[in-house]
Amino acid sequence: MGRLRLLSFVWILAQLPVWTCYGQSLRTRQYTLREIKRLLCLHKHTDVLTDSVGSMCNSSWDGLTCWPPTPAGRVVHMSCFTELRGIPYDTSENATKLCQLNGTWARKADYSHCRPVNKNSSVDDSSRHWEQHLENAKLLQDIGHALSLLCLVFAFALFAYLKSIRCTRNNIHWNLVATFILRNTSWFITQGALTVEAVRDKSWYCRAVVTLNNYFTSTNFFWMFVEGLYLHIMVAHAFNTERFDLWVYAMVGWCVPIPIIIAWVLVKVLIQDEGCWAASNYYDFIFHGPIILILLVNFIILGNVVRILVLKLRSNPESSEATHYSPNSPGGSASPRRASYRLRYSIKAAKATVVLLPLLGITYVLFMVHPSGQGTSRLVFIYFNSFFQSFQGSFVSIIYCFTNAEIRNAVKRRMHLSRCRQQDFV
Helix, strand or coil, X not given: CHHHHHHHHHHHHHHHHHHHHCCCCHHHHHHHHHHHHHHHHHHHCHHHHHHCCCCEECCEECXXXXXXCEXXXXXXXXXXXXXXXXXEECCCCEEXXXXXXXXXXXXXXXXXXXXXXXXXXXXXXXXXXXXXXXXXXXXXXXXXXXXXXXXXXXXXXXXXXXXXXXXXXXXXXHHHHHHHHHHHHHHHHHHHHCCHHHHHHCCHHHHHHHHHHHHHHHXXXXXXXXXXXXXXXXXXXXXXXXXXXXXXXXXXXXXXXXXXXXXXXXXXXXXXXXXXXXXXXXHHHHHHHHHHHHHHHHHHHHHHHHHHHHHHHHCCHHHHHHXXXXXXXXXXXXXXXXXXXXXXXXXXXXXXXXXXXXXXXXXXXXXXXXXXXXXXXXXXXXXXXHHHHHHHHHHHHHHHHHCCHHHXXXXXXXXXXXXXXXXXXX
């Protein structure tokens, strides 16, 4: 049997120049090289196969590694491949594969420890330092998303439990919290799905996870737009806040992103069917474009809302202090009083602006353009961007749920009613 395999291998080597000479395609030549490597792997361990006793897994070539014959029930450790698609990998790490008890290999090997390396990483201390910062930023994102998810789930439960606070405004907050939960959850699932094996095998599961993550991200931003739209209506048209029913806002928040993501999926399938569809490229502008437009619209809405708030604060009855201590009034020390009042409504306007930043997603506008290179400014950008993006769900939960006076009063009423019922029961 070993002699027959060796003859087959020699025949393929003999035919290779002929195929190449007659203009065989690159894809066929790559297939031929893979076949050669597979036969080399089989021939390398022929003696082991003939001398084996008991149930064993035969030698196997999976396209990356030659797995030797292995007794059933054992895990094989092999050095990682040297390169994949022109990218060098760290061969000091190991890949593993299980030989199952029935003498067959597991469907996939574990290449999770095989990672690409910089060609100069062994000698370039600055690159190691930079990689350490990237790992720190990734850890910050993990902590931020986990903490945000915890706060968001609790906030969602409060909105669901407190039926007395149901209104269009709070229902919009409730839907926004739901999109944050779905977005953060899909973010964690995506991190686990993007493996070397999934990218190599073009896993449908990996692609589905990436697609859902993009959809939930889009719905999150569209509900931010709904928040901005309702806020503008509430501030600019105080006596006509219910001009749209909740189902209209729900259509905008949940349904409008669907055709956008479908268009992106079709482009990926028909034009760029590579990997898990996670690599960023200009095709992603299909759903990034509407998100950028939403952020710009919300930025305009925020400016208009702050302008209206400042005008209303100026016309507040509190302004009687300023008129009472006007320069023409007797005994008027007008300047200190006016300065104090201006300072107060300026602080109120600033607070309103800061509170609205996470709700409308304006923090993303601050990081739309990032510095290049590996300098201090880039590090500051990475850390701040990681912090604000991962903790945004926490900010929304704290500002619009946990510190919301309406919700806190509703919780107190519920607790008071519960105590009264317990006392009546006793």
